[in-house]
Amino acid sequence: MLNLVHVQTFQAVLETGSLSAAGKRLGYTTSAVSQQVAALERGLGVRLFERGPRSLRPTHAAERVGLVAASVLNRVDDLEAEVRGLARGDRGRLRLGAFPTVGAQLVPRALARLVGRFPEAEFTVHDDARSAAVAEAVHSGRIDLGLVFEYDVVPERWSPELTVHPMLDEEIVVLSGADRHDRLPPRVELASLAEEIWVCNPAGSTGRANLQHWCARAGFAPRIRFETDDFDVIRGIVRENLGIAFAPALALGVDSSILMHRISDHRPRRRVRAVHRADDPNPLLDEALTAIKEGIAAFVEWTTGAFETDTERLPLARPDA
Numbered sequence: 001m002l003n004l005v006h007v008q009t010f011q012a013v014l015e016t017g018s019l020s021a022a023g024k025r026l027g028y029t030t031s032a033v034s035q036q037v038a039a040l041e042r043g044l045g046v047r048l049f050e051r052g053p054r055s056l057r058p059t060h061a062a063e064r065v066g067l068v069a070a071s072v073l074n075r076v077d078d079l080e081a082e083v084r085g086l087a088r089g090d091r092g093r094l095r096l097g098a099f100p101t102v103g104a105q106l107v108p109r110a111l112a113r114l115v116g117r118f119p120e121a122e123f124t125v126h127d128d129a130r131s132a133a134v135a136e137a138v139h140s141g142r143i144d145l146g147l148v149f150e151y152d153v154v155p156e157r158w159s160p161e162l163t164v165h166p167m168l169d170e171e172i173v174v175l176s177g178a179d180r181h182d183r184l185p186p187r188v189e190l191a192s193l194a195e196e197i198w199v200c201n202p203a204g205s206t207g208r209a210n211l212q213h214w215c216a217r218a219g220f221a222p223r224i225r226f227e228t229d230d231f232d233v234i235r236g237i238v239r240e241n242l243g244i245a246f247a248p249a250l251a252l253g254v255d256s257s258i259l260m261h262r263i264s265d266h267r268p269r270r271r272v273r274a275v276h277r278a279d280d281p282n283p284l285l286d287e288a289l290t291a292i293k294e295g296i297a298a299f300v301e302w303t304t305g306a307f308e309t310d311t312e313r314l315p316l317a318r319p320d321a
Contacts, residue, residue, distance in 0.1 A: 004076060006040040007069050009033055010048060014058055014066045093122040094284040097134040097143040101231055101250040102272055103127045106147070106168075109295030114288060121284060129229035131156065131206070138162060138275050145276045145288050149248075151210040152269040161278055165289060168272035168296050170249040172210075174261040175234075177241035184244075187264040190218035197243040199226035199234050211246050214268050249303050 012022035013033060023033045041048050048062040058066070094114070098107050107125055114123060128134050131148040138146040139159050147167070150156040158164050174193070176184050184193075194215075200222070201207030208224075215222045226237050231251035238245050239257050248270040252260060274292060276285055 002043060003036075003039070004073075006036045006043070008073060009036040010040050010062075011066065011069050011073060013037060013049070013056070014062060014069075018056055092118070092282065092284045093124075094145065094282065094288055095124050095126065095143040096145050096147070096288065097126045097128065097137050098147040099129055099131055099134060099149060100127055100229075101248070102147045102149070105250045105299055106272075106292060106295045109298060110288065110291040113291040113294055114284075117287065117291075118284070135159070135162065135275055138277060141277070144280060144282050145274060145285055147292070148273050148275055149206075149270055150273065151206055152271065153213045154206040154209045156206075158273075158275060162275045163278045165274040166271065167274050167292065168250075168300075170270045170272070171262070172246050172248050172268040172270055173252075174244055174263060175238045175247045175252075176244045176259050176261060177238055178257045178259050180241055184259065184261050186261060188261045189265045190214060190263060191220065191265070193244065194218070194220035196223065197226075198222045198224045199228070199237045199243040199245045200224055201229055202227045205229070207246070210268065210270075214246075214263075214266055217266065250299075252303065 009022060009026060009028070012025050013019060016022045016025060019033045019037070020030045022028075023030045026033070028036075037048060044061075044065070046061040046065075047059055048065065050057040050059060096107065096110075103125065111123060111125070114121070126137065126143055128137070131150065134143075134146040134148050135156075135158060137143045139162060148156070151172075174184070174188055198211065200211050208227075211222055211224075226234075226243055228234060228237075231247065232253075234245050234247070234251075235253055235255060235258055237243055239255065246268070247260075250272070274289055276282075
């Protein structure tokens, strides 16, 4: 196997024309340069230079080896640049997983920042309505960073192999159609909604469990007629006055035909987390967390101004397990 250091030294001698000049370029002594060239000659089995008392003349073999060596060393330089870029994240890859509402509201904001800072890096997005599925994809290594959620009354159990960062704390509100014949007031008590028809997430979901919990605390079981994991569909059903719904801040959208009502007697919440493998060395992880936080800050400013929801950006300083 050829020693690349010997090849680099040989190339410097060939280009400068002397052992001493090559040594000055590389920071070696003349003796060290001579020893490295001799070692390369032994390895190749050919003489590369004719040595005289005051001269050093490359052989035909040296000229031929030099042509190939220059190409090889250029590729080595490319390799070093590529590896350095990967180490910094400049040419890295980040696979981001998210649930739909955070994917629609926060992921594009974060991606815009990441692409601006790392235009040569590769970013992909994978979505899944189930938080547990996103966390499992991170745990198995299929994605690098996942955005997941949990309701305050339906806590999740995250794998101890994952690092969990709190990102966003959302208020949950009630949505109703603006064309209802009996408009709901801006603030409602849950007990007053006991006779309403509801649209919510399917049975077995944490969103469904969250709605049932809070309705039970208010003394009734919700009359659920429509089920879907898609908040776009939920808002559409609400818009047509077919039912009302619970919705976190990320799922509000902007639609004048839908009204938002804050809950006066309870404070249901949903919390967004970022999860990644604790031992993942990907240099883009910290950059992505920062970009997501910046996107969240912009979202919180917008949603608190537009809807006056009680939505908080959470600090990133300390991960919680």
